[in-house]
Amino acid sequence: MGSCCSWLHSLSIMLAFLLLPTALLLLLNPPPPAHHQAAVDRRLLPRRSPETASRAAAAPSMKRQRNQMPENEIERELSRARAAIRRASAGRGNATAVFSRPSVYRSPAAFYQSYKEMEKRFKVYVYEEGEAPLVHVGPCKNIYTTEGRFISELEMMSPDSGRGLRTADPRRAHAFFLPFSIAQLVRYVYRPNTHDHAPIRRFVSDYVDVVSSKHPFWNRTAAADHFMLACHDWGPSASRANPFLYNNAIRALCNANTSEGFRPRKDVSIPEINLVSGEMPADMLSPPPLESYPRPLLAFFAGGLHGPIRPALLRHWKGRDPDLQVHEYLPRGSDDYFSYMRRSRFCLCPSGYEVASPRVVEAIYAGCIPVIISDDYVLPFGDVLRWEEFSVKVAPDDIPRLKEVLMAVPEEDVRRLTAGVQAVRLHFVLNHPPKRFDVFYMILHSVWLRRLNIKVAEL
Ligand SMILES: *[C@@H]1O[C@H](CO)[C@@H](O)[C@H](O)[C@H]1NC(C)=O
Numbered sequence: 001m002g003s004c005c006s007w008l009h010s011l012s013i014m015l016a017f018l019l020l021p022t023a024l025l026l027l028l029n030p031p032p033p034a035h036h037q038a039a040v041d042r043r044l045l046p047r048r049s050p051e052t053a054s055r056a057a058a059a060p061s062m063k064r065q066r067n068q069m070p071e072n073e074i075e076r077e078l079s080r081a082r083a084a085i086r087r088a089s090a091g092r093g094n095a096t097a098v099f100s101r102p103s104v105y106r107s108p109a110a111f112y113q114s115y116k117e118m119e120k121r122f123k124v125y126v127y128e129e130g131e132a133p134l135v136h137v138g139p140c141k142n143i144y145t146t147e148g149r150f151i152s153e154l155e156m157m158s159p160d161s162g163r164g165l166r167t168a169d170p171r172r173a174h175a176f177f178l179p180f181s182i183a184q185l186v187r188y189v190y191r192p193n194t195h196d197h198a199p200i201r202r203f204v205s206d207y208v209d210v211v212s213s214k215h216p217f218w219n220r221t222a223a224a225d226h227f228m229l230a231c232h233d234w235g236p237s238a239s240r241a242n243p244f245l246y247n248n249a250i251r252a253l254c255n256a257n258t259s260e261g262f263r264p265r266k267d268v269s270i271p272e273i274n275l276v277s278g279e280m281p282a283d284m285l286s287p288p289p290l291e292s293y294p295r296p297l298l299a300f301f302a303g304g305l306h307g308p309i310r311p312a313l314l315r316h317w318k319g320r321d322p323d324l325q326v327h328e329y330l331p332r333g334s335d336d337y338f339s340y341m342r343r344s345r346f347c348l349c350p351s352g353y354e355v356a357s358p359r360v361v362e363a364i365y366a367g368c369i370p371v372i373i374s375d376d377y378v379l380p381f382g383d384v385l386r387w388e389e390f391s392v393k394v395a396p397d398d399i400p401r402l403k404e405v406l407m408a409v410p411e412e413d414v415r416r417l418t419a420g421v422q423a424v425r426l427h428f429v430l431n432h433p434p435k436r437f438d439v440f441y442m443i444l445h446s447v448w449l450r451r452l453n454i455k456v457a458e459l
């Protein structure tokens, strides 16, 4: 019960209380219990929690800030950032010094500048409405790790310091985050085995109604500066609950399937990360130098028969060829699983029930070149990263020729791609607290780029 991120959440509550000006407020506003056992219906309508009420009380300077930050100041800031990025990409910036391998970026100078502009200017307002465990927290282990960790990390950042990414003053915000967790809604609101998404959509629709009637910001841009994030397969479906959320808002999704309405210019593809225990595996946190691993195996895959692509992979390759280790089942996170990945040059990442696969990130952690086998999948951070510098794409129709295709990659390309994998690793790592250029900030940077409405790749 409760959320796997409850340790993170309790920490955030503790921090919030440490920051409170008087002990009186603490007495008046006890923290909400970490584990909600009450019937789901009672929670369907988002409410203001005692915790958030006290947070608002702790922001006395809001009125003053409001007057200093009229709406068009936000627009002026965005255009200053755009101008700086254009200048940098025109040659007056030097990202070569910062990035270990500039060739993995579409435009290293533009990316580095847009990242610095984000650090300098970007402010996110997180709506306070709603309560855990449906809003403000998420699962922090297994397949929905990215969703839970993003929501929890953002919640834990103090909005009051004026320096960080979060702001307590929505008038200073460039983006507004809707902090509900689709994975938590599936867990607590969905009735198992009904395949009925309606209760989840009802919650999302109610949530949007509350924030759009209580605050002026949703209507001001018809949701274009609002964003949600979901790793659960039902994220796209849940976002259909409100037409503005679906059509105008920025949807950060693991399930970035263009056939399901994912729009690369507006939406954000985020990597799926599966932390079995909620922790980064120790040997992934500090991997031995890649060169010290001989890679005697050509390729590796282990996984279930999910979805349209994997049956072909298993039919053609399971148990067929010792160079291509294709298994139907190997315990995830087991020593075997990662050891196969570290002994393989290529790690196969076919779509399962949904386009994204946590294998892409696992391969990157293991220094193994991901082989993307999917249709309609928009790869994460693709507007910044040059995926062709650290992965290989194989069309599902080429599965019967897989060995031939991979054998045909020249030795020198294997070395280039392996070095690329090593260079992008930092962008896929979860840190607590988040670190510069890690997956948390890369997700935010993708949202920032969409607010700038700029494509660094085209500069
Ligand atoms: C950029 O930095 C690199 C490494 O410090 C240096 O070798 C290169 O000359 C610099 N390029 C420019 C245009 O300043």
Ligand SMILES: *[C@@H]1O[C@H](CO)[C@@H](O)[C@H](O)[C@H]1NC(C)=O
Pocket (backbone or CB within 6 Å): 212, 213, 214, 215, 216, 219
């Ligand atoms: C935003 O628009 C909706 C629908 O038109 C309306 O019901 C709501 O009251 C508006 N919100 C505000 C704060 O004016």
Ligand SMILES: *[C@@H]1O[C@H](CO)[C@@H](O)[C@H](O)[C@H]1NC(C)=O
Pocket (backbone or CB within 6 Å): 257, 258, 259, 260, 307, 308, 351, 352, 353, 354, 355, 376
């Ligand atoms: C992508 O979306 C289409 C349309 O809903 C669906 O048919 C397809 O199976 C999806 N792909 C995956 C891998 O789920």
